[in-house]
Amino acid sequence: MDNRSIANLLIETADLLEIAAGDPFRVRSYRRAAEAVESTTLQLGRLAAEEPKKLLEISGIGKGMAANILEIEKAGTLPLREELLAKYKPSMLELLKLPGMGPKSVALFWETLQVCDIDGLEAAIEAGKLEDLPRMGAKAADKLKKGIAEYRKNSGRFHLDDAEIAAEKIAGYLLAYPGIDRVTPAGSLRRGRETVGDLDLLATGPVCEEDKVAPAVDYMAAYPPIASLIAKGANKVSFRLSSGLQVDVRLLPEVSYGAALQYFTGSKMHNVSVRQRALKRGYTLSEYALAKVEDGSFVAGATEEEIYSALGMDWIAPELRENNGELEAALEQRLPELIELGDIRGDVHMHTVMTDGRNTLREMAEAALAKGYSYIAITDHSKNLAMTNGLDDQRALEHIARIREIDKEFSEIQNSSNRQQIRVFAGIEVDILGAGELDLSDEVLAQMDVVIASVHTLFNQPLEEMTARVLRAIENPYVRILGHPTGRMLLRREAYQIDMARVLKAAASAGAAVEHNANPNRLDLSDRDLRMAKEAGCKIVVNTDAHHTSEMENMRYGIRQLRRAWLTKADVLNTLDADEFIKNLRPKPENQRQNACVLRHFRVF
DNA sequence: GCCGTTTTCGGCCCGACTGTTTTCAGTCG
Numbered sequence: 001m002d003n004r005s006i007a008n009l010l011i012e013t014a015d016l017l018e019i020a021a022g023d024p025f026r027v028r029s030y031r032r033a034a035e036a037v038e039s040t041t042l043q044l045g046r047l048a049a050e051e052p053k054k055l056l057e058i059s060g061i062g063k064g065m066a067a068n069i070l071e072i073e074k075a076g077t078l079p080l081r082e083e084l085l086a087k088y089k090p091s092m093l094e095l096l097k098l099p100g101m102g103p104k105s106v107a108l109f110w111e112t113l114q115v116c117d118i119d120g121l122e123a124a125i126e127a128g129k130l131e132d133l134p135r136m137g138a139k140a141a142d143k144l145k146k147g148i149a150e151y152r153k154n155s156g157r158f159h160l161d162d163a164e165i166a167a168e169k170i171a172g173y174l175l176a177y178p179g180i181d182r183v184t185p186a187g188s189l190r191r192g193r194e195t196v197g198d199l200d201l202l203a204t205g206p207v208c209e210e211d212k213v214a215p216a217v218d219y220m221a222a223y224p225p226i227a228s229l230i231a232k233g234a235n236k237v238s239f240r241l242s243s244g245l246q247v248d249v250r251l252l253p254e255v256s257y258g259a260a261l262q263y264f265t266g267s268k269m270h271n272v273s274v275r276q277r278a279l280k281r282g283y284t285l286s287e288y289a290l291a292k293v294e295d296g297s298f299v300a301g302a303t304e305e306e307i308y309s310a311l312g313m314d315w316i317a318p319e320l321r322e323n324n325g326e327l328e329a330a331l332e333q334r335l336p337e338l339i340e341l342g343d344i345r346g347d348v349h350m351h352t353v354m355t356d357g358r359n360t361l362r363e364m365a366e367a368a369l370a371k372g373y374s375y376i377a378i379t380d381h382s383k384n385l386a387m388t389n390g391l392d393d394q395r396a397l398e399h400i401a402r403i404r405e406i407d408k409e410f411s412e413i414q415n416s417s418n419r420q421q422i423r424v425f426a427g428i429e430v431d432i433l434g435a436g437e438l439d440l441s442d443e444v445l446a447q448m449d450v451v452i453a454s455v456h457t458l459f460n461q462p463l464e465e466m467t468a469r470v471l472r473a474i475e476n477p478y479v480r481i482l483g484h485p486t487g488r489m490l491l492r493r494e495a496y497q498i499d500m501a502r503v504l505k506a507a508a509s510a511g512a513a514v515e516h517n518a519n520p521n522r523l524d525l526s527d528r529d530l531r532m533a534k535e536a537g538c539k540i541v542v543n544t545d546a547h548h549t550s551e552m553e554n555m556r557y558g559i560r561q562l563r564r565a566w567l568t569k570a571d572v573l574n575t576l577d578a579d580e581f582i583k584n585l586r587p588k589p590e591n592q593r594q595n596a597c598v599l600r601h602f603r604v605f
Numbered sequence: 606g607c608c609g610t611t612t613t614c615g616g617c618c619c620g621a622c623t624g625t626t627t628t629c630a631g632t633c634g
Contacts, residue, residue, distance in 0.1 A: 028607090028617075032607075033607085063606090064607085068606095100623090100631090102633085103631090135624075135630065140623090355618095356618085384621085386618075388619095389618055457620095
């Protein structure tokens with residue numbers, strides 16, 4: 001079993017244990033173990049089979065947890081989880097996903113109302129049964145009702161990274177079959193949408209020709225992780241994985257691969273529009289080929305490029321295929337040259353063991369160097385995030401001193417060898433408090449290269465109040481970057497209400513940058529927000545907010561979103577080299593004052 | 606259930622916010 005699945009079982013056990021009012025520290029140890037399992041680079045499945053003693057070397061995994069992991073490998077589950085599931089219901093784990101719903105409420109509803117699933121909860125709310133319960137009232141019921149609506153809107157969709165990992169595994173399996181030489185994800189995954197409803201995969205190769213594809217289809221249908229087979233056709237297999245993700249795999253001959261890719265990539269509106277244009281030119285486009293209307297003769301089909309080209313268009317990057325003007329641009333050869341992963345020179349939002357990160361300052365710098373970045377900023381949390389051991393003024397100053405040392409050391413390494421240079425900037429992610437003030441002093445912030453101001457709490461504030469708070473924070477001249485300004489957290493909860501247009505305008509006029517968080521599981525901007533930011537003239541920075549060296553890899557997902565917003569290299573600040581980046585971040589106030597002096601000087605004389 | 610030790614048991618990131626209370630439990634980050 002892969003690490004993520006093992007971790008999920010441990011998390012489920014922790015959730016159930018919490019509902020059962022088990023020892024909170026025991027619960028935490030299950031969660032810690034799950035985190036350790038997920039972040040280790042070791043393959044636990046293989047380790048458990050070959051060298052089980054090595055499991056104990058992982059921090060957070062002791063004797064009991066190692067036994068649990070061995071049991072998971074052997075039986076696919078662990079005894080405690082089974083025991084708890086016999087007492088409670090699996091659907092309670094889903095109830096926990098509702099915003100505002102925790103283990104105590106799940107237990108309460110089960111014990112008093114025998115409610116164990118979302119439908120049951122909804123019925124209980126409608127019947128007004130919740131309000132008789134202790135600590136429950138009209139407002140709480142209303143909140144849950146909204147939570148249910150939000151959950152239903154998003155359920156069944158998966159984060160881009162989860163879909164991509166699943167796609168890579170299936171592609172690996174298919175490519176191991178002799179005679180299949182290309183597998184490409186299509187659909188919303190290929191378009192880079194931040195959530196994916198189901199997975200479309202296209203495969204081709206010599207064995208995918210119409211008359212000999214059957215054995216390859218059988219092979220696909222025998223993919224071991226399949227939880228349930230939905231359909232098996234002549235060249236198509238549909239199935240569901242245990243995560244609930246539905247996958248459609250199509251095996252297609254090479255001659256029509258491009259047409260199929262174009263067709264299954266969508267979006268629907270883009271395809272409708274392309275076909276209308278094809279018809280005007282006397283062509284008809286299907287998933288098999290672009291053909292002449294008059295006699296059905298083949299025009300193009302093997303690649304997307306030849307299809308778009310036959311229609312007089314440049315090839316359109318999948319991220320742009322939303323019928324948002326990309327066809328017109330393609331016809332007039334004015335499609336933007338979209339930003340690429342390789343354009344990014346630095347990642348300026350990351351955490352270390354000083355607060356809630358999992359790696360040290362040095363490890364983060366080494367990892368960034370290995371990735372070829374020319375700079376990073378270490379931006380640990382400030383004190384208001386007490387759970388992360390956030391830095392107060394004093395510790396922040398010590399933090400800066402340590403970063404300066406590492407920065408010096410890494411530039412010396414560069415001088416004494418041929419290694420590439422990396423700059424390490426000192427930074428902080430400060431909290432925007434209730435009145436818009438920050439939780440560290442200006443004296444300390446002034447010494448930072450990168451100050452990111454973020455809202456971490458206060459989710460239920462009215463729009464006006466929340467907007468005012470963020471606007472006030474931007475007024476602080478030391479705020480260089482506005483962190484996750486929308487508070488939008490996909491699949492988990494509603495965004496907090498904020499007037500983005502005003503915030504972006506204020507950031508643009510103050511010269512502060514806005515951040516796009518590349519981590520698919522965190523707070524970020526939508527492609528609409530990103531387009532708005534560009535239009536407002538905002539500087540944009542894309543960061544991974546890495547809490548672990550491996551999370552730096554998430555940059556590629558962030559880039560997909562930037563591409564969907566039609567952004568180019570010139571639109572994104574951290575494509576600049578280190579010196580230019582710092583120069584273009586919001587200038588420090590002392591520089592602004594200097595500038596003001598110079599201006600006055602000119603006026604007088 | 607893990608960890609570390611002042612070795613075999615005691616401690617385990619903590620503070621803000623909300624909606625219910627009328628002093629606090631539950632949830633969240």
